[in-house]
Amino acid sequence: MNATIVHISDLHFHTYPQNFREWKSKRIIGTGNLFLHRARQFPIKRAKQLVEQIQNMKWDHLVISGDLTQLSLERGFSLARETLEPLLKDPERVTIIPGNHDRYVKHSAANDYYKQYFGEFFGDEEIHVCKLNSDWVIVGWDSAHPNDWLTAAGTVRRSTIRATEKLLLSFPEKTRFVIVNHYPLTFPEGWKFDQFHELYNLIPVRNWILRHPNIRLYLHGHIHRNWTHHLPRVSTPELLLVNSASSTSTPYTGQKSSFHQIDLQEDNVRVTPIMLE
Ligand SMILES: [Fe+2]
Secondary structure (H helix, E strand, O other): OEEEEEEEOOOOEOOOOOOOHHHOOOHHHHHHHHHHHHHHHOOHHHHHHHHHHHHOOOOOEEEEEOOOEOOOOHHHHHHHHHHHHHHOOOHHHEEEEOOHHHHOOOOOHHHOHHHHHHHHHOOOOOOEEEEOOOOEEEEEOOOOOOOOOOOOOEOOOHHHHHHHHHHHHHOOOOOEEEEEOOOOOOOOOOOOOOOOOOEOOHHHHHHHHHOOOOEEEEEEOOOOOOEEEEEOOOOOOOEEEEEOOOOOOOOOOOOOOOEEEEEEEOOEEEEEEEOOO
16 A cells, blocks of 8 residues: 655744743754844745645655754744644644754743644654554654753653554554654764764664664654665665755755655655755
């Protein structure tokens, strides 16, 4: 059975803090960065173009792998929701997980704006689960948490791994899985790795995924360089890792894609890079 996923990431909808409460802590640095770079890098016009382009494509499921906003402000989330609305009509066909910018500063649970504006596309359980068809299942993880001023790292909780392990066992052996998580597990050659920007438990998480050959695909964002990587496994199919960040930023020199269309055909995965028009 075939299914087509459209994968976008790191849209970074932005507004500026309006009052003293919103200016707190890390947002001072974030607002400086926004003022200097991000507002120019993520014009709202490009987000609207992206929505229109995806509306004109044929797809079964939309995946957004985090960083909907820049500063986790409520107006950033409401702008994201309003702009993306044409794509969100059927929550069964949409998976949206949070990124570190969506948990930028500490909030009380009542003020978790990601949950308020996009929680319905994740659900209330430890992991998000969406059965695409009898062959493929999407599993969403929430590894984003607030950090100190100069850190952007995340953590896949033990409870998330336990819940995923239990889920894998509950499906027939032939079922294949797609994990959606904000943080990358691989990096381009020569990449300068910054442990304070990545998953704190990257190595154990990557090894755990590689030990589960039914997990065929890992969709993520976070680093704003689109890529597709392959991790071989001994005597079982490889793991394919797709980075769709950022789908709306102004293109950098040599950029080949803004986002990806992923066709799942029984045992085959075909990834098509697409540029934002
Ligand atoms: Fe991120």
